Each structure stands twice: as structure tokens, then as C-alpha cells.
Amino acid sequence: MRRIRRRLIPFLALLYLIAYLDRVNVGFAALQMNSALGLSSQVYGFGAGIFFLGYFLFEVPSNLALARVGARLWIARIAIVWGLVSIAMLFITGPRSFYAMRFLLGAAEAGFFPGIVLYFTYWFPAPDRARAIAHFSTASMAAGIVGAPLSGVLLSLRGAGGLDGWQWLFLVEGIPAVVLGIVALFYLTDRPEDAQWLPAEEKAWLIGAMRRERDALERPGASSVRTGLFDPMVWRLALSMFLVVTSGYGFSFFLPQIVKAFSGASDLAVGMWTAIPFLVAAIGMVSVATHSDRTGERRRHAAACAWLAAVGLTASSLLSAPAARFAALSIAAIGLYSFTPPFWSLPTAFLRGDGAAAGIGLINAVGNLGGFLGPYVMGWTKDATGDYLAGLRFLAAAAVVSGILVITARLKASRYRDGSASVALQRW
Numbered sequence: 485m486r487r488i489r490r491r492l493i494p495f496l497a498l499l500y501l502i503a504y505l506d507r508v509n510v511g512f513a514a515l516q517m518n519s520a521l522g523l524s525s526q527v528y529g530f531g532a533g534i535f536f537l538g539y540f541l542f543e544v545p546s547n548l549a550l551a552r553v554g555a556r557l558w559i560a561r562i563a564i565v566w567g568l569v570s571i572a573m574l575f576i577t578g579p580r581s582f583y584a585m586r587f588l589l590g591a592a593e594a595g596f597f598p599g600i601v602l603y604f605t606y607w608f609p610a611p612d613r614a615r616a617i618a619h620f621s622t623a624s625m626a627a628g629i630v631g632a633p634l635s636g637v638l639l640s641l642r643g644a645g646g647l648d649g650w651q652w653l654f655l656v657e658g659i660p661a662v663v664l665g666i667v668a669l670f671y672l673t674d675r676p677e678d679a680q681w682l683p684a685e686e687k688a689w690l691i692g693a694m695r696r697e698r699d700a701l702e703r704p705g706a707s708s709v710r711t712g713l714f715d716p717m718v719w720r721l722a723l724s725m726f727l728v729v730t731s732g733y734g735f736s737f738f739l740p741q742i743v744k745a746f747s748g749a750s751d752l753a754v755g756m757w758t759a760i761p762f763l764v765a766a767i768g769m770v771s772v773a774t775h776s777d778r779t780g781e782r783r784r785h786a787a788a789c790a791w792l793a794a795v796g797l798t799a800s801s802l803l804s805a806p807a808a809r810f811a812a813l814s815i816a817a818i819g820l821y822s823f824t825p826p827f828w829s830l831p832t833a834f835l836r837g838d839g840a841a842a843g844i845g846l847i848n849a850v851g852n853l854g855g856f857l858g859p860y861v862m863g864w865t866k867d868a869t870g871d872y873l874a875g876l877r878f879l880a881a882a883a884v885v886s887g888i889l890v891i892t893a894r895l896k897a898s899r900y901r902d903g904s905a906s907v908a909l910q911r912w
Contacts, residue, residue: 488607488690491681493619495664495671496600499563500623502661503596505631506570506589507535509657511737512635512758513573513650515744515751520648521578529863531582532737533856538590543849544713544842546595547602551841554674555603559596560665566592567661574651598848601828602841606675609693611777613832618773618825625769625821628762631657632740636755649751718843720889721831725851727886728790728827731797731879732820734858739813742872746806757810761817768818773825782833783890785826790887793819797880801873819883827890854882 510517510532518528550558569589576582600620608616638656639649647655673679676690739761744754776785796816803809828844835843862875 485608485612487682487686489616489619492607492672493616495668496603497620497623497626499559499661499664499668500597500600500620501627501630502657502664503563503566503593504624504627505657506566506661507593508627508733508736509631509635509653510573510586511740512632512639512751512755513653515650515740515754516639516642516648517650520650521576521582523579523582525863525866526860527579527582527863529737529859529861529866531579531586532863533733533859534583535586535590535593536733536852536855538587538592539594539852539855540590540849542591542594543598543852544845547598547841547845547848548838550595550599550602551838555599555606556669556672556674559599559603559672560668562593562596562599563661563665563668565665566596567658567663567665568592570658570661571655573654573658574647594849595845598844601832601844601848605832605840606694607690609697610829610833611780614773614782614825614829615777617828618770621821621824622766622769625762625766628736629759629766632755632757632759632762634755636752639751639755713842713846715835715843717834717893718831718846719850720893721827722847722850724786724790724886724889725827725847726854726857727882727889728793728820728823728854729851730854730858730861731793731883731886732858733855734862734875734879735797735813735816735820737859738862738866738872738875742800742813743810745872746809760810761814762821764814765817765821769822769825772822776826776829782826782829783893786823786830787887787891789819789823789826790883790890791819792816793823794880794883794887795819797876797883801876801880823886830890830893858882 514523514528514532517523518525523531546558546562566589569585569592573585573589576585601617604613604616604620634657635653638653641647641652642649644652673681676682676687676694679687682690740754740758743749743757744751747754747757749757772785772789776782793816796812796814796819799812800809800816803812831843831847832840858879861878862872865875865878866872868874
């Protein structure tokens with residue numbers, strides 16, 4: 485598996501880094517863009533979140549298309565189009581154009597993350613999958629670690645070349661997606677059967693292992709689109725994802741402004757400080773995923789992460805000292821981002837084929853609607869109360885309920901045809 489990890493994960497993680505950066509860099513752009521275009525906190529929160537409405541509408545069709553045409557072509561298409569839309573964000577002039585471009589960016593990026601989760605079911609057996617997803621997902625942390633200081637530097641280019649700092653941010657951070665999308669056409673391989681870079685012995689082992697895993701589970705219908713779309717457990721997981729994403733994007737889209745509000749630091753300094761929560765979250769994510777893979781346990785790991793996020797968000801709304809509030813926000817980041825790897829190992833444990841494509845796409849689509857709710861509530865409460873405290877408490881409550889939904893999902897042992905056991909989710 486080492487050769488496969490080295491071949492796939494670094495490139496896909498780099499793509500995800502750029503995707504996540506292009507998705508959340510609006511949080512840094514807001515430090516200048518809101519005043520330049522006259523956007524209120526509520527307008528900004530609505531526009532930041534409307535990304536996820538476009539994402540929701542095109543998520544499941546995009547994932548089904550990937551399963552049909554292959555990961556290489558479809559991931560390349562997604563990256564090139566989202567890069568072009570991200571660059572075009574520099575032309576927005578007010579609320580309407582802001583809403584339109586954020587919606588288009590969501591539609592363009594739809595299917596990328598669940599497509600990669602589906603892609604990993606072709607390449608990584610179940611015992612290795614959470615760790616693979618974790619290593620891939622740390623790119624979202626790297627986007628914060630690298631992107632926060634980079635965004636701070638780009639914001640300092642105000643007036644250079646006739647562009648404002650926030651316009652430079654969208655231009656410079658959108659170009660890599662187009663370049664990497666073109667590279668993906670030549671670099672990615674759809675399935676192990678097509679991997680000329682994989683030695684014959686390793687290829688035969690992997691093809692056999694993945695075939696046995698697909699065929700062995702005694703769960704009729706697990707590979708049907710109907711199962712993926714209508715299984716009650718899929719919807720339970722989608723609701724849990726919706727709530728934790730509500731917390732996650734409410735947090736990430738407003739983190740630079742929260743840090744700016746209680747620190748009074750410059751845009752460049754805010755960019756530097758904002759990288760720290762993402763750094764500690766990356767360490768936490770890999771540690772949680774490794775422990776989850778080693779123990780084979782998923783539910784308690786995911787629920788504990790959601791509740792840790794709730795503790796951090798609540799503490800940040802109650803503490804007054806800037807250093808203590810910043811530490812609490814870092815704790816929240818660990819919980820919010822470490823939730824992902826053990827969680828995504830749950831649906832891939834009981835869905836296969838088209839059922840996995842549809843189910844994973846549905847969970848991610850419905851879940852990411854929380855990316856609309858979280859920022860909108862944060863913006864609305866900021867305008868209504870003058871601070872972020874009520875919004876942070878709302879995000880904490882959403883994380884608590886998400887953890888409850890995961891921990892109360894019942895599990896059973898599903899038998900393989902060879903007599904060995906695997907854990908799968910029961911219907912509820």
C-alpha cells in the first residue's frame with residue numbers, strides 16, 4: 485500500500501488544499517472586501533454560505549458522473565472549472581454579483597470531496613481507508629496553515645497593478661486549480677486494473693483484495709443507487725454531517741474576523757495567527773484517524789471530536805482574555821476537523837458501487853448545506869448583537885447534536901463469506 489499512498493495521496497491532497505483554499509479564502513478577503521463593496525456581516529454570511537446551495541444541487545449528479553466517466557476526467561474537469569470561477573471572483577462589484585459567483589463556485593466544486601472518498605474505495609481496503617482519508621483531509625488544515633499567511637501577504641498588495649488586495653487574493657489563489665486540473669488528466673489512474681505504474685504482483689494483490697471486499701459482504705442491495713439515496717442510515721449520517729459542517733464553516737468563514745475583533749491586529753498578523761488553529765488541528769486529525777484505524781472503532785471517535793469542538797466553541801464565547809479565547813478556538817478546530825476521517829469510514833463500511841456513489845454524494849451534499857446555515861447565522865447574529873458570542877454558542881449546540889446522532893447509530897457485525905466479521909451500520 486505504501487506505493488499507492490505515495491502515488492495518490494500527495495497529489496490529491498494538493499488538489500484538496502487548493503480547493504479548500506478557494507472555498508474559504510473569502511473569509512480573509514472579507515477583511516477588505518466587505519468595506520470596499522459595502523457588504524454587511526449578514527450579506528457576507530449569506531454570500532459565503534450560498535456556495536453550498538450550488539454544491540448541494542450538483543453534488544449527487546457529479547458523484548454519479550465520476551463513477552461513470554472515471555475519476556481522471558471528472559476530477560480534472562472539476563478543478564479546471566472551479567479555478568476559473570475562483571479567479572472570476574475578482575470582478576464582483578456588490579451583493580448580487582457576490583451571491584452569483586459564490587453559487588457558481590459551489591456548483592463547480594460539487595463532487596470533489598465525495599468523489600475522492602469514492603475513489604479511495606477503489607484503491608484502499610477498509611482497514612486502511614480512514615488513515616488514507618485523514619492524510620488526504622489534512623490538506624484542509626494545510627490550506628489554513630499555508631493559506632492564512634499567504635492571504636495576509638496578498639491583502640497587503642492593495643493598489644498593486646490597479647487591483648485591491650482582496651482581488652489579488654482571488655487571482656493568485658485560483659490559478660493553481662486550473663494548472664493542477666490539467667496535470668490530473670495525465671497523472672491520475674481510474675482503477676488499479678489500469679495502473680501501469682504498479683508492479684504486476686502488487687496490482688494482482690490489490691485487485692483481488694478489493695474484489696473480495698466488494699463481493700464478500702452479505703448485504704443485498706448495498707450497491708444500488710436506491711440504497712444509497714433512501715437508506716435511513718444514510719440520512720442519519722447526512723444530518724450528523726449537516727450539523728458538524730454548520731459548526732465547521734461558521735467557524736472557518738468567520739475565524740479571521742473573530743481574531744481581528746478581539747486582537748485588533750493588522751491583516752497580515754491576523755493571517756499569521758489564524759494559521760495556528762489549523763496547525764494543531766492537522767496534528768489532531770492524523771492522531772485521531774490513526775487511533776481509529778488501529779482500534780477499528782469509528783462512532784465514538786467521531787462523536788468525541790464533535791463534542792470537543794462544542795467545548796472549544798462554548799469556551800471561546802465565555803472567556804474574555806484574548807489568549808484564552810484563541811486557545812479555545814484552537815481546541816474547537818481540533819474537534820471540527822478530526823471528525824472527518826472516522827466519520828467517512830462509516831458509510832463506506834456498508835455501501836458499495838453505485839450505492840456508494842449515490843450515498844456518499846448525498847451525505848456530503850446534505851451535510852454541506854450546513855455550510856450555508858453556519859455562516860448565515862454567524863453574520864445575522866453579529867449584525868443583531870454586535871459580537872460573535874451568540875453565533876459561537878449556536879455552532880457549539882449544532883456540534884453537540886451531531887455527536888449524539890453518530891454515537892447512537894447502532895452497529896452490528898456483518899459476516900463475510902469466509903466467516904470473518906466486519907462492522908457495519910444497522911438500519912434504525
